[in-house]
Amino acid sequence: MARKSKKSLIADAQERLEKKWAAVCERASNGCLTDELVDTDLVETIKSSVNCKTKTYRYVLPTQVLAKLTDHSLDCRSLQAGEGKAGSFDARTIAHSVIVPFDGGNQNVLGGSEEPYVSNPLRVPSVSVQYQGAQKDGAGWGLLCKVLDRVEEESNPIFTESVLTQILVEIHRRLAEVHIVYPAPLRISLGRTIDLVERFLVDHSGGDRAQAVACAAFQLIGKKFGLFATVRREVINAADASTGLAADIECLADNGEVVLAVEVKDKELTVAQIENKIQNARSKKIANLLFVAQKGVLANEHPGLPQLLEAKFAVGQNAYVFDLKQLLGVVLALMPEGARPEFLQMVGHQLDEYRSDLRHRRAWRELLGAI
Numbered sequence: 421m422a423r424k425s426k427k428s429l430i431a432d433a434q435e436r437l438e439k440k441w442a443a444v445c446e447r448a449s450n451g452c453l454t455d456e457l458v459d460t461d462l463v464e465t466i467k468s469s470v471n472c473k474t475k476t477y478r479y480v481l482p483t484q485v486l487a488k489l490t491d492h493s494l495d496c497r498s499l500q501a502g503e504g505k506a507g508s509f510d511a512r513t514i515a516h517s518v519i520v521p522f523d524g525g526n527q528n529v530l531g532g533s534e535e536p537y538v539s540n541p542l543r544v545p546s547v548s549v550q551y552q553g554a555q556k557d558g559a560g561w562g563l564l565c566k567v568l569d570r571v572e573e574e575s576n577p578i579f580t581e582s583v584l585t586q587i588l589v590e591i592h593r594r595l596a597e598v599h600i601v602y603p604a605p606l607r608i609s610l611g612r613t614i615d616l617v618e619r620f621l622v623d624h625s626g627g628d629r630a631q632a633v634a635c636a637a638f639q640l641i642g643k644k645f646g647l648f649a650t651v652r653r654e655v656i657n658a659a660d661a662s663t664g665l666a667a668d669i670e671c672l673a674d675n676g677e678v679v680l681a682v683e684v685k686d687k688e689l690t691v692a693q694i695e696n697k698i699q700n701a702r703s704k705k706i707a708n709l710l711f712v713a714q715k716g717v718l719a720n721e722h723p724g725l726p727q728l729l730e731a732k733f734a735v736g737q738n739a740y741v742f743d744l745k746q747l748l749g750v751v752l753a754l755m756p757e758g759a760r761p762e763f764l765q766m767v768g769h770q771l772d773e774y775r776s777d778l779r780h781r782r783a784w785r786e787l788l789g790a791i
Contacts, residue, residue: 424491426510430517433490437482437518444588449777453592456585462570463586469563470590475531476539477560479523480547482530482591483515483537484568485584490514492577495546497568499537503545512537529595592778600781602768604761605791610752613760614745616787617767621686621714621744623783627668628776630686634712634744635669636766637751638682642671644755649674655774666704667697680708689713689741691728698732698739711741764788 424432447453455463469481487509488496495507502508515537523530536542544551547564555561571580608616621629635653642648648671667681683697689711701709725741732739752760768788771781 423493426513429487429491430513433486433514433518436490437486437522440585440588441522444585444592445778448592448596449779453589456582456589462567462583465563465566466583466586467590467593469560469567470587470594472557472560472563474541474557474560475533476536476541477557477564478530479515479519479533479536480542480564481567481587482522482584483511483519484547485571485580485587486518487511487514488571489577489580489584492575492580496571496580497546497548497565499542499547500545505546508546526591526595527598527600529591529598595778596775599772600768600785602765602785603788604764604768605788606761607757608760608764608791610749610760612791613752613764614749616764616791617748618745620767620784620787625686625777625780627684627686629780629783630712630714630744631668631684632767632770632774632776632780633748634682634684636763636770637748638669638671638680639766640755640759640763641751644759648672648679653774666701666706667709678704678706680710681706682710682712684712684714684744686714688715691725694725694739694741695728698737702737707736707738709737709739711739712744712747713741714744 444453457463457466466481470478472478484496487494491509493507494509495505498505498508499511500508501510516535519530520534520536523532530536533539541555541557541561544554547561547568549562549565552558552561552565567583571583574580617633621633623629631653635651638648639651642651650672651669652665652672653669654665665681666678667683669682669684670678671680671682673679681697681701683693685693694711697711698709701707729739729741752763768781768784770776771784
């Protein structure tokens with residue numbers, strides 16, 4: 421089988437990478453970002469390499485394995501076409517034409533190098549233990565050799581594809597730890613702030629976006645009004661029972677007492693959900709409970725809500741239901757103008773701190789950047 425031309429190799433590699441990356445991102449969005457390989461030793465080696473202290477090395481596995489998958493006649497250990505061995509090729513072509521743009525489009529997750537393959541560590545004919553002694557980071561080089569040698573030993577397109585998927589899984593995990601800069605404006609009107617939040621909440625997120633917005637709001641309330649000292653929550657997929665929290669968000673006084681529990685819903689709230697959460701708060705001796713509902717209370721259950729809340733008030737439970745948009749409007753209107761940009765920045769911090777999916781963090785950054 422004839423080797424692909426340089427142009428064809430680049431085009432095919434780009435297409436493969438886009439499809440594989442989209443699939444990995446989809447798995448992550450569905451909470452299914454599990455390891456692709458069953459060989460735990462190889463998984464750990466790939467993980468260590470993707471997160472290697474030597475920036476140049478982080479580009480090597482995605483470049484070399486992608487090239488191998490695109491054209492299996494290539495030797496994935498080769499760095500230079502002039503090496504003269506069977507399967508040798510110019511790996512720099514794939515690195516600079518495919519992997520560098522991919523890196524730039526994903527928060528420079530690999531390090532933001534514009535020309536990783538012209539650096540000193542890769543000025544050798546191939547990724548081989550033969551050149552390990554000349555490397556400052558010999559251990560990191562050894563990791564690369566171990567993975568690429570294994571790919572060549574197997575010489576199986578299915579295995580090569582699984583290795584590439586595992587590399588992309590580790591890159592996605594690394595990306596989740598990358599700090600995104602949220603360009604909050606220096607000044608923004610109340611109406612524009614509310615509109616921004618509404619647009620952010622349009623896309624389905626399993627409640628993640630709504631919790632980030634609500635928690636940021638209560639952090640701001642605590643800071644500006646001094647109503648509570650700290651605000652805490654857990655990652656979106658954690659059940660309240662498993663975290664020990666009375667609700668999605670807890671607001672605490674200086675002495676650690678929970679003075680307000682906040683339940684956040686991005687769907688219509690039901691009376692049964694309200695009653696169940698009130699009972700949970702009572703068992704933890706929390707008197708004040710706030711329901712923040714993005715879509716309000718289920719229409720056919722709304723008439724019975726006032727009576728329920730009155731009955732709970734009579735026995736010492738203060739429970740209230742607010743629409744998220746209305747709550748934000750009142751809270752931000754009562755604060756100085758400078759609190760609005762601060763709130764927008766706090767939403768970003770919430771998305772980062774609680775490891776929200778990359779697409780939610782990017783969406784918030786893009787909305788802020790468009791102002």
